[in-house]
Amino acid sequence: MSNLSEKKRLASTELNELKTSYDKMEFRYAINEISKDIFERQSQKINDAIIQKTKELDYLPTKISNHEKAINYFLKIAQNPSKFYGSLDYNKKRKFQYLVFPEGFHYSIENRKYQTSKTNTLFELTKCISVSYDSEKQKTHPQKWNGSSLVAGTGLEPVTFGL
Numbered sequence: 001m002s003n004l005s006e007k008k009r010l011a012s013t014e015l016n017e018l019k020t021s022y023d024k025m026e027f028r029y030a031i032n033e034i035s036k037d038i039f040e041r042q043s044q045k046i047n048d049a050i051i052q053k054t055k056e057l058d059y060l061p062t063k064i065s066n067h068e069k070a071i072n073y074f075l076k077i078a079q080n081p082s083k084f085y086g087s088l089d090y091n092k093k094r095k096f097q098y099l100v101f102p103e104g105f106h107y108s109i110e111n112r113k114y115q116t117s118k119t120n121t122l123f124e125l126t127k128c129i130s131v132s133y134d135s136e137k138q139k140t141h142p143q144k145w146n147g148s149s150l151v152a153g154t155g156l157e158p159v160t161f162g163l
């Protein structure tokens with residue numbers, strides 16, 4: 001990461017130098033030291049270099065990401081999403097709803113229930129972990145993470161479709 005910070009410092013220094021040289025050339029054009037033709041040709045080269053350095057600077061990461069902190073924050077949310085949802089303001093609630101239910105959710109007037117077609121994969125995995133943990137406490141067979149139950153295999157008896 002120290003190498004990246006050095007690259008970022010050098011790129012920003014070069015960008016500032018390019019901007020300074022453009023300003024000087026613009027000033028020289030303004031006081032008629034250089035012709036319009038020369039200014040347009042050279043300014044285009046400098047502008048292209050400025051755009052290139054800006055893109056290069058934008059693609060360099062700014063600081064080290066802290067995965068442990070992000071995972072702990074997600075787990076805090078996943079432990080009790082309704083409590084977290086209740087603590088948000090209106091706009092953040094909408095963003096959180098889109099995060100949990102990317103395809104949205106609908107309300108069925110006939111059944112008086114919310115209907116969702118898809119849940120975010122991280123929340124699905126979290127739900128499966130908690131189901132697996134609860135079944136260990138109750139000594140029952142856990143379900144697979146995608147929700148399908150265990151099926152009996154073939155043996156001496158004919159194949160069955162479940163237990």
